Each structure stands twice: as structure tokens, then as C-alpha cells.
Amino acid sequence: MEPPVNSSNHPHVEFEHVSKSYDGRTLVVRDLNLSVAEGEFLTLLGPSGSGKTTCLMMLAGFEAPTSGAIRIDGRSVHDLPPRKRDIGVVFQNYALFPHMTVGGNLAFPLEVRGLDPEQIRERVRRALELVRLGGMEDRRPGKLSGGQQQRVAIARALVFEPRLVLMDEPLGALDRRLREEMQFEVRRIQRTLGVTVVYVTHDQQEAMAMSDRVAVFEEGRVEQVAPPEILYEEPERQFVARFIGDNNILYGSVVGVDGDFCRVDVGGGIVKAFRIAPSRLGDRVAIAIRPERVSLAPKPGVYHNEFDARVEDILFLGDHLRLRLTVCGHSDFIAKIPNIVGHGAVLEGDQVRIGWLLTDCRSLEAPGQE
Amino acid sequence: MAGALRKPQLRAAALVLPLSAFILATFVAPLVTMLTRSVYDPMVADTLPETLALLHDWDGQSTPSEAVFETASREMVRAREDRSLGRVATRVNRVESGLRSVIMKSARRLHRVKEVDSWREAMISIEPEWGEAKTWRAIQRAGERITTRHYLHALDLQRDADGSIVLQPPQRRVYLPLLKRTLAVSLGITVLCLLLGYPLAYLIAHAPPRRANLLLLLVLVPFWTSLLVRTTSWIVLLQTEGVVNDTLVALGLIADENRISMIYNMTGTVVAMTHVLLPFMVLPVYSVMRTIPPLYMSAAASLGASFPQAFRRVYWPQTLPGVGAGSLLVFILSIGYYITPALVGGQSGQLISNMIAYHMQQSLNWGLAAALGSILLGCVVALYLLYDRVVGIDRMRLG
Numbered sequence A: 001m002e003p004p005v006n007s008s009n010h011p012h013v014e015f016e017h018v019s020k021s022y023d024g025r026t027l028v029v030r031d032l033n034l035s036v037a038e039g040e041f042l043t044l045l046g047p048s049g050s051g052k053t054t055c056l057m058m059l060a061g062f063e064a065p066t067s068g069a070i071r072i073d074g075r076s077v078h079d080l081p082p083r084k085r086d087i088g089v090v091f092q093n094y095a096l097f098p099h100m101t102v103g104g105n106l107a108f109p110l111e112v113r114g115l116d117p118e119q120i121r122e123r124v125r126r127a128l129e130l131v132r133l134g135g136m137e138d139r140r141p142g143k144l145s146g147g148q149q150q151r152v153a154i155a156r157a158l159v160f161e162p163r164l165v166l167m168d169e170p171l172g173a174l175d176r177r178l179r180e181e182m183q184f185e186v187r188r189i190q191r192t193l194g195v196t197v198v199y200v201t202h203d204q205q206e207a208m209a210m211s212d213r214v215a216v217f218e219e220g221r222v223e224q225v226a227p228p229e230i231l232y233e234e235p236e237r238q239f240v241a242r243f244i245g246d247n248n249i250l251y252g253s254v255v256g257v258d259g260d261f262c263r264v265d266v267g268g269g270i271v272k273a274f275r276i277a278p279s280r281l282g283d284r285v286a287i288a289i290r291p292e293r294v295s296l297a298p299k300p301g302v303y304h305n306e307f308d309a310r311v312e313d314i315l316f317l318g319d320h321l322r323l324r325l326t327v328c329g330h331s332d333f334i335a336k337i338p339n340i341v342g343h344g345a346v347l348e349g350d351q352v353r354i355g356w357l358l359t360d361c362r363s364l365e366a367p368g369q370e
Numbered sequence B: 001m002a003g004a005l006r007k008p009q010l011r012a013a014a015l016v017l018p019l020s021a022f023i024l025a026t027f028v029a030p031l032v033t034m035l036t037r038s039v040y041d042p043m044v045a046d047t048l049p050e051t052l053a054l055l056h057d058w059d060g061q062s063t064p065s066e067a068v069f070e071t072a073s074r075e076m077v078r079a080r081e082d083r084s085l086g087r088v089a090t091r092v093n094r095v096e097s098g099l100r101s102v103i104m105k106s107a108r109r110l111h112r113v114k115e116v117d118s119w120r121e122a123m124i125s126i127e128p129e130w131g132e133a134k135t136w137r138a139i140q141r142a143g144e145r146i147t148t149r150h151y152l153h154a155l156d157l158q159r160d161a162d163g164s165i166v167l168q169p170p171q172r173r174v175y176l177p178l179l180k181r182t183l184a185v186s187l188g189i190t191v192l193c194l195l196l197g198y199p200l201a202y203l204i205a206h207a208p209p210r211r212a213n214l215l216l217l218l219v220l221v222p223f224w225t226s227l228l229v230r231t232t233s234w235i236v237l238l239q240t241e242g243v244v245n246d247t248l249v250a251l252g253l254i255a256d257e258n259r260i261s262m263i264y265n266m267t268g269t270v271v272a273m274t275h276v277l278l279p280f281m282v283l284p285v286y287s288v289m290r291t292i293p294p295l296y297m298s299a300a301a302s303l304g305a306s307f308p309q310a311f312r313r314v315y316w317p318q319t320l321p322g323v324g325a326g327s328l329l330v331f332i333l334s335i336g337y338y339i340t341p342a343l344v345g346g347q348s349g350q351l352i353s354n355m356i357a358y359h360m361q362q363s364l365n366w367g368l369a370a371a372l373g374s375i376l377l378g379c380v381v382a383l384y385l386l387y388d389r390v391v392g393i394d395r396m397r398l399g
């Protein structure tokens, strides 16, 4: 299949101030601004009902935005019906035509484009080989396993060589092992063909594993768009910090501001943190600290934050220990300690000293506070 | 163990017992009686047993022997006395028309004759027909207990002089043309119902729930209205002085003296029956359409198909089980339809079932009526088997 072409320097896909309401009252998508580069793998990640599918359907042309514009290659697609957008769509429930064979399903988009039979047969064969289902042309979709059906659905969305492919939770119905295998597979195919993919999932690990960038959705709004590492290391919103990986969240009020840093009174002590939310003295903020960035018995003076803590319980997980601590009156503080100290070095009820770096500790907006 | 298994089965059987009894009494028994009647008719055989026994050895060409004449006249006179001769004469008459009066008149005369030299002479002098072989062949045929003559009759076949089966001469064929007409009209009505019902079912299946319910209600209203009311409404609408003609005349589209005859002919039958049978097409098609996820059409559009392409390649094939069920239903119902053609069909709009009714009620030729009914039943079964072979009956969706 041909490498993608982009003659202009527009992003491949742009959402510009896009809002959507189904009933005219509640906004399901609010003022969405998002751009996707040529050949990029962008994932829309968010909890159920946050508007991911709606965004995809607007891009595919099945729903119209209530306001704002969607552009492909810099051109507004407002007046373009779905069949003219040339976008491959993989639906959540596959939507394979049950009365056609696998070959028939794949040939369908080529037949409606009027290709000659010889060419169609060749392209179908190649598309099936791409998803490692070579020779399955004559099977009925209903007789295939879930994973195979999924591959057929992907092959069908690719066989007419669209430059843009949308996938709505394509792996949602598969079991864990198959899912991980398919994540790898989808990524491989995307890299091979160089197509732009907009992918929807509510599984954060899937998003992290596959994407160039992830857009985190919450109630119709994009909270943050960033590559997976950045999303993990540098969450900008409390929702993102909670949604991506584990985070300890401590609430408190700002008692000192010093450029990029601030000091926050969390009740039983003062925490020094990166000042992400533009907070002023007295503002309520949320402090996010990753459990694996917490150190046990730190060398004095190395860490900016040091506290006394009581070990409430310990989970021995082989390569690491998971401690539940009480720190500054907060009893659900989690610390993941790599197992270099050995089993029995820390016991329940011990008083310990813990610490973490200023840079591993971010002060974010607290709910009801912008 | 076996007892424990059998108990629920027994209970299930007990639950459907009343229904089974009902079906047995009102459906199976009449059906069996009808099928029997179409091939079994002991009337003549029971009344003229000795005559028929003697005719058994007759060569079928010459005039029968004196013994035959003597026995026949004795049995005819006795039958006249116990009043069964009329029914015998009717049956013989159906084989060879004209013989009813011959038999009745001869029996009346022979009754008074006490002693003669030759019964043969006596009978031939009463009615010369007794001297002809075909009269006796007719009695022989009518005397068959198990008989195919009703079926032959129903298929416009007859036996010629040497007993082989041939078609009736064209001007005397009645039932085959009628059967052909019935099948053709039924096919036409089925196609009409499909053309009218499919878009309607589509509309209902894709309407928002409230409107869909309303539309469905409108489809069902005819079901809840008396068939007679519906049929007479068509008379009001379609008759020469009816609403449609009046309107057309008032609009100046047709002249007053050229009013179109739309009722009491085939047009009336087709229009009224299509109306009556439309729900039987709409409901199964609708119920299949409702199970087709709209996602398929979206998928087809995203793959580049226009609506007509998507419809033809993706939607229509998936509705076929409903189309099959609806068509089969409408077709089967219309080949046996009676009341509507009887009321609005006039002369040219009659179907085979009207002929069956005629033989049941007017001519009282129940054997022929039963044979015609069985042939109709055979058509339905054949159609069902054909459908099963081609589409598979398990793919049929009635709702």
C-alpha cells in the first residue's frame, strides 16, 4: 500500500472549538480543540460517557458538530457525507456483514469504488495477509473467533487504503491475552502503513502502550493531550493524575509561593511542590505524589520533603513492597518500595521516615477551584 | 430415575391436552374426513352391489347380459323404495351427464312392471340409453368405492372409451384454468403486498419509538375491523356509482358514461385482498428489520457505499428471512381466500375456493369439493417444501 501523502503543512485532522449536544441542552463534547498529525497514533482515553465515541462519529461524519469546525487536511468536512470522507472505521462490535464471507466483506468497499475483480482479489488477499489471516476469504464472519473477527474488521477498514483510520474500542470485547497481542498487532500495522489512527479506549494501559499521544477526556472536555510518558510524569490536571497510574493525592492550602514552586499546608505538615495550577496564597490545591517515588529512610538533607509515618499494613509483592502509611494525618498514603531491603525489614506498626523529591510532587487544582 | 424424568413430561403433556383435543376435533378430524371423502364414495357400490358384481365380468363394449339388466332393475326399484336412488342417480350423472333422469324415470316405470320376458327389452324400451355401453361404464365408474374420479374431475381430466386418462377438450376445462388463475392472482397479490409493505415496514422500523407505535397501530387497525366492514367499504369506494368514480367524474378525468368498473371483477378481488393481507407482509418484515443494527448501514457508508448500494448489498439481503416469511404467508392465505372474492369478485374475480364453496353448498358434490381442497392443500405443502429447500425454514422469521 502506498505511503501517506500530505502536500500541505496542515495537521491531518483538526477539531476547532467543536461542541456537540444531542438534546440541545447538555453538551456531550465541550469546546474541543485537538489536532492530529499525519501518521500519528492518537488515542482518546476517558471514562464511559465522556464523549469519545461522539468525537469519532463526528469525524467519520455520522454526527454533525453543534458548533465549531472539523478539518481534514485543512478543509472543513462539514458538507462531506461519510462515504466521501474516505475514512476507515473499525466499530466497537466489528459490524462485519453477517451474510457475506470474509472475502465479501473486504471486497465490498472496493466493489463500490468500481475496481476490477482481478485487482479486488489481489487487494483482499494482501489485506488479509497484513492481519495474518491469509486464505480465510471464504469463511463466514460468524464462524470466526473474536480476535479473528477483529482482524477482519481492521483489514476491511484498511483495504481501500484510507489515510485516516478510526477505531472505537476495537479490542474491548477480547480477553486480556488476546488483547495485548492485538495491541501489538494494531501498532505494527499502523507503523507498516503509516496511516493516521484515531483510537478510542477507556483502558489506560492500552492507551499508554499504543499511542504516540493520548488525549484524556472527562465529561466532554479534553483534560490533557500528551505523549504517554509526559502524561504519566507530568499530569496537569488532578483528573489525569488520578486516571493515569496510581497517585497519592493530599489536599491542602497554599502557604507560600516561590516562582514555579509552592509550599502547601496539608494539615500535619508543609509539603513543597511543583506549582502546576496557578495558585495564590490561601488557595486550596491537590498534591499528587507517585507511590514509587516515595523513599524509605532517606538520607537526611537529600529530599525536599521528609515526614514521619506509621506503617499500617504491608503487601509483599515480590519485586516490591506496597506499604500503606499514615502521613500527616492521611491514612491512605501508598508507597511502593523496591525489594532491595528484603522481607521483614519493615514491619506493621513501625514508625518510619519517608521522603520524596520536590520534582516528584505536583500541586494541581483542587475540585471546585480553578 | 426414569420416573423422575417422565413426570415433567407428563405434566407438559397434560397442559396441552385440552388444546390437543380441540385441534383433533376441529382440525385433524375434518381434514382426514375431507381427504377420505375425496377418494372414497361407497354410495353407489352399497346400493347396486349385485349389478356391479355382474358388470365386473362384462367386456365393457357390448350390451351386457340379461342377468345384468334383471339385477339392475331389481336393485334400482328397491333403491327407489328406500329413497337412496336419487343420490345414486346424481353420482352416475356426474360421470355421464343426462343419466340422472334416465335412471329415475326407468325406476319409476320398472316399479310397475311385474313380469317380463326380457328385462333388457323392457329397459331399452323405457330409455334407449340402456342399450349403450357407455351408460353401463358410467355406472361401473360411479360404483368404485375407492375412486380417483374426483381428482380427475378436479384436474379437468377424463377417461376415454378405453379407460386411459386424457385432458378434457379445451372448452370443457374449468378447474385447471381456475387453479392457474388463483395461483397467478395470489402471486400478484404477494408482489403487491411486498411492494406496498416493504417500504412501510422500513418506515416503521426506523421511526422514533412513539411514531413507530402509532404506525404499527395503523397497520393493525384493519386486523381489528370486521372483514365484512372492510370489504363493503371497498364496495362503497370502488363501485360504478362509488366515491372513486364520482371523484374522477367530478374532476373531469373521465366522462360520466365511461365510469371505470373496479369492483365485481378481478380488480376488485386484487385490491380488496391486498388490503386485507398487507399486515401479514408488514409484520414479519418489520420484525426482521428491527433486529438489523443500524450500525451495518453506517459501516457500509464509511466503506464508501451510497445509500442504494448499501441498501441492495447490505440491508436487503438481511431482510430476506422476513420477506420470505411474509410472502409465504400472504401467498398461502390468498390461494385459499374465499370471502373477499365472493363479495367483490363478481364473475371474473372468483378463485378456486369459491368453486369449492359452490360444490359444498350448491351442487353438493362433496367429493369434488374435497378433491379440490386437497389439491389446494397439496399446493401449499409443495410451496412450503420448496421454500424449505431454497431458503431453509429455520431462517424464516414470523415475528
Ligand SMILES: Nc1ncnc2c1ncn2[C@@H]1O[C@H](COP(=O)(O)OP(=O)(O)OP(=O)(O)O)[C@@H](O)[C@H]1O
Binding pocket: A022, A023, A028, A046, A047, A048, A049, A050, A051, A052, A053, A054, A055, A202
Ligand atoms: N445518539 C445519541 N443520542 C443521545 N445521546 C447520546 C447519543 N450518543 C451518545 N449520547 C450521550 O452522549 C454522552 C457521550 O457518549 P459517548 O458514546 O460519546 O461516550 P463514550 O466516551 O464513547 O463512552 P463509552 O466509553 O461508554 O463508549 C453520553 O452521556 C451518552 O448518553
Ligand SMILES: [Mg+2]
Binding pocket: A052, A053, A054, A168
Ligand atoms: Mg463509546
